[in-house]
Structure formats: C-alpha cells, structure tokens
Amino acid sequence: MPIILSIETSTTNCSVSLSKEGETLVLKEDNNANYSHAESLHVFINDVLETANIDKAQIDAIAVSKGPGSYTGLRIGVSAAKGLCYALEKPLISISTLDALARQVNTQEGVIVPMLDARRMEVYSAIYDYKFNLLRETEAQILDEFSFKEELNKSKVFFVGNGTEKTKALLFHENAVYIDNKLPSANEMSALAHAKYKIGDTEDVAYFEPFYLKDFIALKPKKR
Numbered sequence: 001m002p003i004i005l006s007i008e009t010s011t012t013n014c015s016v017s018l019s020k021e022g023e024t025l026v027l028k029e030d031n032n033a034n035y036s037h038a039e040s041l042h043v044f045i046n047d048v049l050e051t052a053n054i055d056k057a058q059i060d061a062i063a064v065s066k067g068p069g070s071y072t073g074l075r076i077g078v079s080a081a082k083g084l085c086y087a088l089e090k091p092l093i094s095i096s097t098l099d100a101l102a103r104q105v106n107t108q109e110g111v112i113v114p115m116l117d118a119r120r121m122e123v124y125s126a127i128y129d130y131k132f133n134l135l136r137e138t139e140a141q142i143l144d145e146f147s148f149k150e151e152l153n154k155s156k157v158f159f160v161g162n163g164t165e166k167t168k169a170l171l172f173h174e175n176a177v178y179i180d181n182k183l184p185s186a187n188e189m190s191a192l193a194h195a196k197y198k199i200g201d202t203e204d205v206a207y208f209e210p211f212y213l214k215d216f217i218a219l220k221p222k223k224r
Contacts, residue, residue, distance in 0.1 A: 010069025
C-alpha cells in the first residue's frame with residue numbers, strides 16, 4: 001500500500017498531501033496571494049507527516065505538480081521534491097497541473113477546460129472530456145470572443161481555475177459553465193500519483209525540470 005507525498009506550488013495555493021493507496025490521508029494548504037511557498041512548504045510537509053504519524057522513511061514516492069504555472073512557484077516545489085527524493089532515495093512522480101485541476105470538476109457531460117491565468121488575456125489551458133481523457137494538449141492561449149467556439153457549440157464546457165475570470169468577460173455562451181474559486185491542489189494529485197506509481201511511471205530526478213510552457217520573463221520593478 002504505497003504512501004505518497006504530493007506537492008503542489010504552481011499557483012498562489014501552497015498545497016501538500018499525504019496519501020495511501022491513492023486516497024488522501026492528510027491535506028495541508030494555504031492560498032496566499034504573496035506566494036509564501038518558500039516559507040510554508042517545508043512546514044506543511046512536516047505537518048502532514050506528523051498528523052498522519054508517518055516518518056519520512058515510510059514514504060514510497062514523492063509526487064510534484066510539474067506545471068504549467070508560476071515560474072517561481074514551480075521552481076520551489078520541484079526543488080523541494082527533488083531534494084526529498086535524493087535524501088530518502090525515493091522515486092519522483094510528476095503530475096500535470098491542469099490534469100489535476102480538471103479533476104475538481106464532477107460532471108457526466110460535456111468537456112472540461114482547466115485554465116490558469118497567464119499574462120494579460122492569456123491562459124494556460126487544456127481540454128478534457130468528462131471522463132478526463134485528454135482531447136487537446138496544454139497550450140498558452142490568448143483568449144478572444146471566438147475561443148472554444150467549436151466546443152461550446154457542441155456541448156457544455158466547464159471552465160475551472162483562476163483563468164476563468166478573464167474568460168467570463170469574453171464568453172457568454174449558454175453552454176459555458178464557470179466553476180469559480182478553484183486552484184490546483186495536492187488533493188487531486190493523490191489518485192493520479194498512485195496510478196503512475198503502480199506502473200512505474202517515474203522521472204529521472206537528476207534531469208527533471210518543470211513544464212514552464214513559456215520562458216521566464218523578469219519584470220522590472222516600478223520606479224518610485
């Protein structure tokens with residue numbers, strides 16, 4: 001019965017879960033707009049282990065949300081996961097951030113579009129059917145009034161994630177369903193990580209890098 005520690009830091013939500021056989025035992029998370037991941041992540045890891053009364057040595061694998069998302073957030077999460085894998089000599093499992101986010105939608109119809117806010121009118125998005133089969137790969141997508149037109153004309157489209165706010169302002173189709181206040185969480189990573197662990201789908205710890213999708217652009221500080 002594998003025990004997996006999952007780490008999600010791709011957005012403002014710093015999230016850690018501990019799972020057994022794909023079921024979340026303990027979840028610790030905090031959505032802080034100031035991106036306090038560097039201060040909170042290791043505290044959360046220790047908290048979930050202590051709450052579950054499980055020693056680090058008992059963990060069978062470490063799972064990490066691989067992106068897309070915040071460049072800094074992903075760096076922090078992946079660095080922590082790789083450090084634990086090296087220290088504990090455990091395998092690393094990577095989970096698509098949008099795949100896990102899509103699992104927060106419970107429906108028996110239509111398609112699911114998990115989306116994360118990027119710059120200006122851009123989002124990171126993918127498309128899944130209601131059984132979570134991937135229909136369109138992850139893209140950095142600039143939104144306009146014609147976005148997802150084909151999907152919306154066919155069936156219900158469930159939009160989830162912090163990219164929904166800018167989508168609402170453009171798409172008013174009767175088939176558009178907006179699921180608000182949802183961010184990627186380590187909770188949904190539990191089952192996905194367990195499935196990958198069972199088939200030995202792991203990463204090379206030395207060479208694994210987050211899926212940034214776009215190059216990092218440093219913004220100049222505003223002059224005072």
